[in-house]
Amino acid sequence: MPGMLGDVFIHVTWLDALVVVSLGFVGGVLSGFTGSGGAFFMTPGMMNLGVTGVVAVGSNVAHRLGNNLMGSIKHAKLGNVDRKLAAWLVVPALVAVRVAVWINGRLLHVEGGHEGGGEGALSNLYISVVFVGVLTAVGIFILRDALRSRRSRETEGPSMRAANFVSRLHLPPYIYFPVADVRVSVWLVVIVGLTLGYLDGTVAIGGFIGVPAMIYLFGVPTSVAPGTELFLAIFGGGLAALSYSYQGLVDLRLTLLLLLGSILGVFVGTYGTKVVKEVLIRFVMGTVILLCVASRALAIPVYLRQLHLANFDAGLVPWLNGGSAAMLFAAGLGGAGLILLNIVKARLAQRRIHNTLHVSRPAAGG
Numbered sequence: 001m002p003g004m005l006g007d008v009f010i011h012v013t014w015l016d017a018l019v020v021v022s023l024g025f026v027g028g029v030l031s032g033f034t035g036s037g038g039a040f041f042m043t044p045g046m047m048n049l050g051v052t053g054v055v056a057v058g059s060n061v062a063h064r065l066g067n068n069l070m071g072s073i074k075h076a077k078l079g080n081v082d083r084k085l086a087a088w089l090v091v092p093a094l095v096a097v098r099v100a101v102w103i104n105g106r107l108l109h110v111e112g113g114h115e116g117g118g119e120g121a122l123s124n125l126y127i128s129v130v131f132v133g134v135l136t137a138v139g140i141f142i143l144r145d146a147l148r149s150r151r152s153r154e155t156e157g158p159s160m161r162a163a164n165f166v167s168r169l170h171l172p173p174y175i176y177f178p179v180a181d182v183r184v185s186v187w188l189v190v191i192v193g194l195t196l197g198y199l200d201g202t203v204a205i206g207g208f209i210g211v212p213a214m215i216y217l218f219g220v221p222t223s224v225a226p227g228t229e230l231f232l233a234i235f236g237g238g239l240a241a242l243s244y245s246y247q248g249l250v251d252l253r254l255t256l257l258l259l260l261g262s263i264l265g266v267f268v269g270t271y272g273t274k275v276v277k278e279v280l281i282r283f284v285m286g287t288v289i290l291l292c293v294a295s296r297a298l299a300i301p302v303y304l305r306q307l308h309l310a311n312f313d314a315g316l317v318p319w320l321n322g323g324s325a326a327m328l329f330a331a332g333l334g335g336a337g338l339i340l341l342n343i344v345k346a347r348l349a350q351r352r353i354h355n356t357l358h359v360s361r362p363a364a365g366g
Contacts, residue, residue, distance in 0.1 A: 001223065009251050010050050017257055019049060024063070024258035026332040028265020029339055030288060038265075039064075039204040040135055040289055041332045042258060043127075044296045047326040051119040052256065053127035054104045058244030059254040060204040061237050066259065068207075068237055072230040080227035082179035082220070088186070092193030092207070095235040100201025101243040108249075121306035129301065131203045135293045143218075143286030146279055180220040180228070192217065196232070201240045207233045233322050265336075271343060280342075286336050291331030298324040 008018070023045040027038030039060050046056035105124040171185035192213050200206025210229040212222040220228070244250050267366065298320050304310035305317065 009055065011254075012253055016049060017253075019354065020046065020254055021261040022258040023332075024261025025265040026336045027258070028262030029269040029336040030265075030268075030285075030332070031262065032266040032269025032271075038252050038262070039206055040131075040275065040292050041328070044131065044206050044292060044299075044324075044328055045332070046254065047124065047128075047299070048090050048295075048321070051364065052108070053124040053243070054108050055254075057104065057127065057202070057204045058241070058247075058249040059251045060258065061200065061244065062250045062252075063255045063258040063262065064204075064207075064233070064237055064242040065241055068230050068233040072234055074227075074232070076227065076351060078223075078227070079179070081231045082177050082224055082228045083182055083231065085177040085184075085189075085214075085220070086216075086232040087109075087230050088175065088177075089193040089196065089210075089232050090235050092190045093197035093200070094239055096194045096197025096199040096245065097206075097236055100198045101240060101247075104202060105244075105249065107245050121303045123218070124198045125300065125303035125307065127203055128300050130199075131205075132142050132297050132300070134199060134203075134209070135289050136164050138212065139289035139293060142282055142288075143290065146282035146286055169219050177220075180214075180218070180224045182219045184218050188217065193196050197236055200233075200236050201243070205239075206236060224337070267337060268343070284338060288331050288335040291334075292328060293327035295324045295331065298327065312355070 001364070012020075023042050027042040027045075029038075030041055031038035043056050043060050045060070047053055070190040104123055104127070106125050108120055144338050173186050174183050175186055175189070176183045192210075196210045198206075199209050205251075207229050210232065211225045214225040214228065215222055225286075241250065270308055301312070302317055302320050305312060305314075
């Protein structure tokens, strides 16, 4: 029932609030650094705190609205938004968002085939399975590409093999997108739009998939893909946030706490892209994603047991939950820590150069 689901919200202590702000900060650092959103860390992080999956997703998409808007404006000023491509993607994306939100909302009230279970185990299982399935494939692909580039000492950016393969397929009609300077099959655009909308509405990672899809499948330049995705996310993410809000599945406390942490985190992560090689960015992204996947996979047996689909000793449940949370925070803190370490190293190197120049100038003058 819309607006009457207060029982799905957790009690937030001061410690919980601090953890959620930390989730926002680490997710923001990863988001600003990779340019693909930090929902792959923040959504499972909230679920590990006991937040129902659909509330975690709804609160996450709501907190991203402001970041999407500001990021889109910034990219638009730089000419890095292909509005025509975004317009073609947005229609199928909006349709898929509505379907995904409806499925999530429906599963929240079905436990083991019976209405009104109220614990959210089935929806948590569904969200976790989609999360693990999709991000396993994406993480492996990104990590393999990063390792390939590192071995061959390539610095020009991600592999264009998939884009070149797709471009050789005969799938008319085609449409030309001037800002991105690519010619893409309408059918491929529709399929990608539906996928983005479904994933954004289901696990809040549509934007995370959108940037690699544009780069690897469409051949969109890396400077244009993030801006176009952010512009698209204003509409797709906005509809998802409104749809979850209408069903009472957005916890404004969590939304504001995430936003509080992510504002600073995004700034730090964005600065990191200026001082870190692109191949390291992809390596960090792929590694953190796969660790987050492993973390979420550890929680799946717990949901299966709650649904009476698996039978094992109840004493294992705290170990699975604890292991899931520990692995997730190790992944996030490790990734963010590596980014911060490279930023500090870059700043120290700049300071040494500055001091050297400052000392050498008087010496040269004397």
